Amino acid sequence: MIVRLLLSPIKHVQTVVTVAGIRAPKRASATEGKEQPAEPLANEAQQFVETRLLQRNVKINVLGLTPQNQLICAVKHPNGSIADFVLRAGLAQCVDFHSTLLGGEMKNLRQAEKHAKDEKLGLFKGHIDNRPSAADESDATVARIIKADTIIIRTKPGVEKTIQLSSIRGPKPKDEKQGPFDLEAKEFLRKRLIGKHVRFSSDGIKLPSEGFEEREVATITTNSKNIALVLVESGYASVVRHRKDDTDRSPIYDDLLAAEENAQRDSKGMWSSKAPAAKQYQDYSESLQKAKMQCSMLQRQRRIPAVVDYVKSGSRFTILIPKENAKLTLVLSGIRAPRSARNATEKAEPFGQEAHDFANRRCLQRDVEIDVENVDKQGGFIGVVHVNRENFAKLLLEEGLATVHTYSAEQSGHANELLAAERKAKDARKGLWQEYDPAAEEVEDEVAPPSEIMANGPTNGETAAPQKKDYRDVVITHVDPTTCALKIQQVGSSTSGALNALMSSFRSFHLSASAPSSFSTTAPPKAGDLVAAKFSEDGEWYRARVRRNDREAKNSEVVFFDYGNSETVAWKDLRPMAQPQFSTQKLKPQAVDAALSFLQFPTTNKEYMADAVEFLRRNVEGKQVVASVDFVEKGQGGSEGVLWVTVFDPDGNGEGQEVDVNKEVVGEGLAMVRKKLKGWEAGRADVVKALKESEEEAKGERRGMWEYGDLTED
Numbered sequence: 001m002i003v004r005l006l007l008s009p010i011k012h013v014q015t016v017v018t019v020a021g022i023r024a025p026k027r028a029s030a031t032e033g034k035e036q037p038a039e040p041l042a043n044e045a046q047q048f049v050e051t052r053l054l055q056r057n058v059k060i061n062v063l064g065l066t067p068q069n070q071l072i073c074a075v076k077h078p079n080g081s082i083a084d085f086v087l088r089a090g091l092a093q094c095v096d097f098h099s100t101l102l103g104g105e106m107k108n109l110r111q112a113e114k115h116a117k118d119e120k121l122g123l124f125k126g127h128i129d130n131r132p133s134a135a136d137e138s139d140a141t142v143a144r145i146i147k148a149d150t151i152i153i154r155t156k157p158g159v160e161k162t163i164q165l166s167s168i169r170g171p172k173p174k175d176e177k178q179g180p181f182d183l184e185a186k187e188f189l190r191k192r193l194i195g196k197h198v199r200f201s202s203d204g205i206k207l208p209s210e211g212f213e214e215r216e217v218a219t220i221t222t223n224s225k226n227i228a229l230v231l232v233e234s235g236y237a238s239v240v241r242h243r244k245d246d247t248d249r250s251p252i253y254d255d256l257l258a259a260e261e262n263a264q265r266d267s268k269g270m271w272s273s274k275a276p277a278a279k280q281y282q283d284y285s286e287s288l289q290k291a292k293m294q295c296s297m298l299q300r301q302r303r304i305p306a307v308v309d310y311v312k313s314g315s316r317f318t319i320l321i322p323k324e325n326a327k328l329t330l331v332l333s334g335i336r337a338p339r340s341a342r343n344a345t346e347k348a349e350p351f352g353q354e355a356h357d358f359a360n361r362r363c364l365q366r367d368v369e370i371d372v373e374n375v376d377k378q379g380g381f382i383g384v385v386h387v388n389r390e391n392f393a394k395l396l397l398e399e400g401l402a403t404v405h406t407y408s409a410e411q412s413g414h415a416n417e418l419l420a421a422e423r424k425a426k427d428a429r430k431g432l433w434q435e436y437d438p439a440a441e442e443v444e445d446e447v448a449p450p451s452e453i454m455a456n457g458p459t460n461g462e463t464a465a466p467q468k469k470d471y472r473d474v475v476i477t478h479v480d481p482t483t484c485a486l487k488i489q490q491v492g493s494s495t496s497g498a499l500n501a502l503m504s505s506f507r508s509f510h511l512s513a514s515a516p517s518s519f520s521t522t523a524p525p526k527a528g529d530l531v532a533a534k535f536s537e538d539g540e541w542y543r544a545r546v547r548r549n550d551r552e553a554k555n556s557e558v559v560f561f562d563y564g565n566s567e568t569v570a571w572k573d574l575r576p577m578a579q580p581q582f583s584t585q586k587l588k589p590q591a592v593d594a595a596l597s598f599l600q601f602p603t604t605n606k607e608y609m610a611d612a613v614e615f616l617r618r619n620v621e622g623k624q625v626v627a628s629v630d631f632v633e634k635g636q637g638g639s640e641g642v643l644w645v646t647v648f649d650p651d652g653n654g655e656g657q658e659v660d661v662n663k664e665v666v667g668e669g670l671a672m673v674r675k676k677l678k679g680w681e682a683g684r685a686d687v688v689k690a691l692k693e694s695e696e697e698a699k700g701e702r703r704g705m706w707e708y709g710d711l712t713e714d
Helices: 042-053 082-088 105-119 179-193 227-233 253-265 288-299 352-363 392-398 406-412 415-428 438-444 496-510 606-619 661-667 685-700
Strands: 002-008 011-019 029-031 034-036 059-065 071-077 138-147 150-155 160-165 197-206 215-222 304-313 316-321 326-332 367-375 381-387 471-479 486-490 530-534 541-550 555-559 566-570 574-576 592-596 624-634 640-649
Touching: 011 082, 042 071, 042 082, 071 082, 082 105, 105 253, 138 179, 150 197, 150 215, 160 227, 179 215, 179 227, 215 227, 227 253, 288 326, 288 367, 288 381, 304 352, 316 367, 326 392, 352 381, 352 392, 381 392, 392 415, 406 415, 406 471, 471 606, 486 640, 496 541, 530 555, 530 566, 541 566, 592 661, 606 661, 640 661, 661 685
Parallel strands: 011 071, 160 215, 326 381, 592 640
Antiparallel strands: 002 011, 029 034, 059 071, 138 150, 138 197, 150 160, 197 215, 304 316, 304 367, 316 326, 367 381, 471 486, 471 624, 486 592, 530 541, 530 574, 541 555, 555 566, 624 640
């Protein structure tokens, strides 16, 4: 419209102005010789304004300029803003471009437009309002933050849906200025929303476009705060400029535009000229060596604040420790959760997916506290995750989605708590315990015959009395290359701790000037002598016993009786061990004879035997494992002789789940189940059956000694 501005009583300016906040239909016009027809209701809109303003005194508030340098003004009729009246009559539509110029006045204009839509006046005669009302709001829980403008919520019925916050866009990752703020904006949203109860109201559906799937846009509020507005105010999101016909927008769109302008003016968030410091997490689980280096440091700390970045399975997580700039893999101690399928072709164990889903619901992206206890052979850390001050392993057990690993639970110090939680699930017949039978459990708690039965079987028809399982924490120090017999050290403060202390003193003594001289040809060692021997691989001194001498070569075959291995050592590297502080009375030999229960190795075939030895050396030699002692032969003087054991590797599969080594050896075709079972072995029908199944599988797959068929058929 054309107005005459009365700048002073004697100075007037006539100019064209644009009415702020509205767009009216265009009248007919001629452009480049072509007649442009009028838009619907254009003449009615002009007549409406002329009858109210033409030749009238009005008040003009200049707000800004259009791109064509025309004045943008709020035109005030004596009875109010002309824009408000035009909108109420349905003869114009609101435009977003002037929202920040009008400020709070824009809300009044949108209300006027809404009145016309509701009454179906003018331009809105056929209007259908599909926007939800306040009554359509519902409660939900935020399950995951995808990025600064997209989240996953879980409704009360338990349905998860992906939501994009209405009318805003997070920092663009590929934008040079916005990209560095992408992760910071996501973390800003995570801290405020993850796991929180929110109010959810749908604002429409965005159809698939530009590589994006169809998505729902919605308004999310928590504690009466619109989350989109909070993001924009903090400079972690920009406002989408909608098309004029795009009604799927935020109900506080004008507030968002004003907040964006303020954030830009104040240089907040991604509008700042200074990029945030890049946060680089160091992967502590990158290798076993790295994990061991960091383990002792983490063990000294209690309840370390952390964030669950990813859930790999019901009991395995990727953890971020922001304080340390560290990332690590953590496996829950004391339990075993069933494995979930890792891809579409893999089959999950029973209740594996349920355990995985439960962990996702309760832990993903949550602030937690962790305690680190140990590391596994893959570089994963073993420990406890506290969610809302509760041990998450306990929560899994209470839902029947895991079982207690007794040995690991006792080592962690949480055995009573975990066993009580498992008992609760059993009594309620939850999850894995749906078909739980208490009577069957009592039978399973009993094991094979007692130590009165000798290794060659019971005599005089003796029957086996049940005995409790005997688990021992051991290190396998040596595998005999001819028989696969084992040497093991029992781990404990009175054994491994005492040995470490003695060996430290022993080595220091032999590096000192008071150390005795080596043996010579005039006074060689004798078979059976206790000596100090230098081990060729590390050049350190160890306690040993002479097995035999070779006077011509001037060397002796010795057995390192604390570790079980043997070596031929030159006399110059042997010294008398007469010092009482290092005698076997001070600390008895620590290597104990052991053998794998139920197994018969191919001792007559050097090739297969070498494969079996290599398998054991690669998987268990030098490692701390759990030995379930099935039978103990009597040694001299009533002491323990050979221990017949079933060996369990607590993390043999690299996923925090134990592996039965005896069963693995049979399954690889490296040993068979003993044809003539010893008496105490015959009493373990359940174990023998399981081993036989592994043996049949190895035969069918032609593994190891079965590569040419069944050797026992003849």
